[in-house]
Amino acid sequence: MDRFEKAVIVTRPTRLQGLLSQYQTRQQASFYLKRAGVDFKQFSGEHDTYQYAVEQIRKELSRRLKVQVIDRSFLPNFLFTDKDIIITIGIDGLVVNTAKYLSGQPLIAVNPDPERIDGTLLPFTTMTTSQAVDRVLSGKEKYRQVTMAKAILNNGQHLLAFNDLFIGTRSHISARYRISWQNHQENHSSSGIIISTGIGSTGWMSSVVNMVNGWVSQFQSQSPPLPYPKLSWEDERLLFVVREPFVSKMTSASLVSGYITASQPLQIESQMDDAGVIFSDGIETDFLSFAAGSIATITLSEQHTRLVIG
Numbered sequence: 001m002d003r004f005e006k007a008v009i010v011t012r013p014t015r016l017q018g019l020l021s022q023y024q025t026r027q028q029a030s031f032y033l034k035r036a037g038v039d040f041k042q043f044s045g046e047h048d049t050y051q052y053a054v055e056q057i058r059k060e061l062s063r064r065l066k067v068q069v070i071d072r073s074f075l076p077n078f079l080f081t082d083k084d085i086i087i088t089i090g091i092d093g094l095v096v097n098t099a100k101y102l103s104g105q106p107l108i109a110v111n112p113d114p115e116r117i118d119g120t121l122l123p124f125t126t127m128t129t130s131q132a133v134d135r136v137l138s139g140k141e142k143y144r145q146v147t148m149a150k151a152i153l154n155n156g157q158h159l160l161a162f163n164d165l166f167i168g169t170r171s172h173i174s175a176r177y178r179i180s181w182q183n184h185q186e187n188h189s190s191s192g193i194i195i196s197t198g199i200g201s202t203g204w205m206s207s208v209v210n211m212v213n214g215w216v217s218q219f220q221s222q223s224p225p226l227p228y229p230k231l232s233w234e235d236e237r238l239l240f241v242v243r244e245p246f247v248s249k250m251t252s253a254s255l256v257s258g259y260i261t262a263s264q265p266l267q268i269e270s271q272m273d274d275a276g277v278i279f280s281d282g283i284e285t286d287f288l289s290f291a292a293g294s295i296a297t298i299t300l301s302e303q304h305t306r307l308v309i310g
Contacts, residue, residue, distance in 0.1 A: 002083075003139065004083055005065065005083040005084075006065055006067070006068060008080065009058060009068070009070070009087045011069060012072050014050050015043050015047070016046065017047065046113065049113045050089070050090075052126075053126040057126060064137070072094060072098070080102060082103075085106050085137075086108065091119070092109075092122065094109075095109045095307070096121075096162045099148070102305060106136050106143065107306060107307050108133065108136070108308045109123065110122060112126060141310070142308070142310035144306075145233075146234065147234060147235060147237075147304060148301040148305060149238050149299075149300065150298070150300065150303075151167075151278050151296050152297045153288060153295065153296055154295040154296075159286070159287070161280045162199065163203055164197065164282070166278070166279040167290065168192025168243075168277065169276055170277055170284075172191075175190055176271040177276075178269040179267070180269075181240075181266050181267070185255075187251050188251055189245070189248065190245040190253075192242075193240055195238055195239070195260065195266070195298050196229075196231075198231035200281075201231045205239060208243070212226055213226055238259065238261075239259055242256040262299060266299075270296075272292060276292075277289060277290050278296060
């Protein structure tokens, strides 16, 4: 029996498609951009390059596998099987969006436009995707097994994160909660909590280090800068930090950062109204409600992303 039977190609709308949904035709979109002093060619060129990549990869893979192309908006309701190879064509964010809906299937991330897209998570191009699929089919692929984070509520709901989770409020008001970690508990009023995976530790979490180092350089210039956290993509640890904790008669700020492991999860009990939320990977539509009475346990996900790298 064949190891894999189908290639599922995940795509995303281009900026031009976003404009066309508003202005209907290329001519109208071009007219609008020209009035705004923007060159329409950068939108059309980006769109054409992307569509070419999708079509070329679809044609090439259809010679050896069934192929299904889906837009990323279908991910929450799409049923992947263990016979699928997943190919994302787009920016790093598309890899992040897709990974949370997989359960160990190989993920091949393609940079369709290296001249415009940096692609930290995108090792393959339009020209090399076919070879990557061949290696997967023959069992000769190389991959990195990326650790993910998981938030589990006491009502059974859960949420996965590829880069990071955020626990706080929908707006800029303070988040109120009780935090528990390593047999230590305290009440907090803060701007929320960031929980980062190894692969996400160079993103949002690094900005916290930048902020602290900026403060140190300004007011304690003789002190050395803090090092950035060193977590590998495969590291079986998560890193959490509390943003802007406020000390008052009712709240403390001694428990503000640490590592989460399978044996040392982080637990948060909400003391907020219905504004409390848990976001995943910075996507505001991908969240759990976290109102008073909700208890979230943050731990490592048993689900890992198998990101093909060669």
